[in-house]
Amino acid sequence: MIGRLNHVAIVVPDIEAAANLYRNTFGATVSAAKDQPAHGVTTVFVRLDNTAIELLHPLGEDSPVARFLERNPSGGVHHVCYEVEDIYAARDKLKADGMRVLGDGEPKIGAHDKPILFLHPKDTNGTLVELEQV
């Protein structure tokens, strides 16, 4: 079911400092910071040779990553995103296997304009897993 690792998302306390770390110290290809008000985050993409690192910083009052940053003021890995071909088939298989899909169980359109869903981290070794249909 799962294909490529689409990205690893890291919440960071200072998005420009984090972008500079990856750009200047690690020598990676790094996008400009982009505010995504609909998703409550500012994002920077680090393009590696085989996948991407998504740097996230809270944006606005109801950011889904604000509490994570409060609990982890230095930042940390927020989630990993695996690609799937058919998000509904994936969801149905996962639910049949007893996995909990977060929210109302319906895929949403994510920050990459693709259908996504998240699995309950208690079902996935304490690791928040995003599935994205590509």
Added chain:
Amino acid sequence: MIGRLNHVAIVVPDIEAAANLYRNTFGATVSAAKDQPAHGVTTVFVRLDNTAIELLHPLGEDSPVARFLERNPSGGVHHVCYEVEDIYAARDKLKADGMRVLGDGEPKIGAHDKPILFLHPKDTNGTLVELEQV
């Protein structure tokens, strides 16, 4: 400097259950569990199309991941590993930029029989970063 994402390492409370999750529910290609006494871990590799997930469970009395599992009993992402061509050149550049290399600063031979080092997570957004020379 950094090239591919070699792997994401996830500490898990039950290595066989985690292997079954990735093999049976996620439908990925999953290795057999392997005890690595020299490194204090049991490992399972999940082969994705573009990278790998390394499942880790403590082995023995002095496991480097035992305390992580105590603090995170459900498990969680332990580190991300980026590939570099020259671990000494990478280390010298990182140290010149003020990054802290864990341990005595000398690369060690890791669980994949390649030279590795780890960076202080306070310098890398709360995310433990391993560099591996490939």
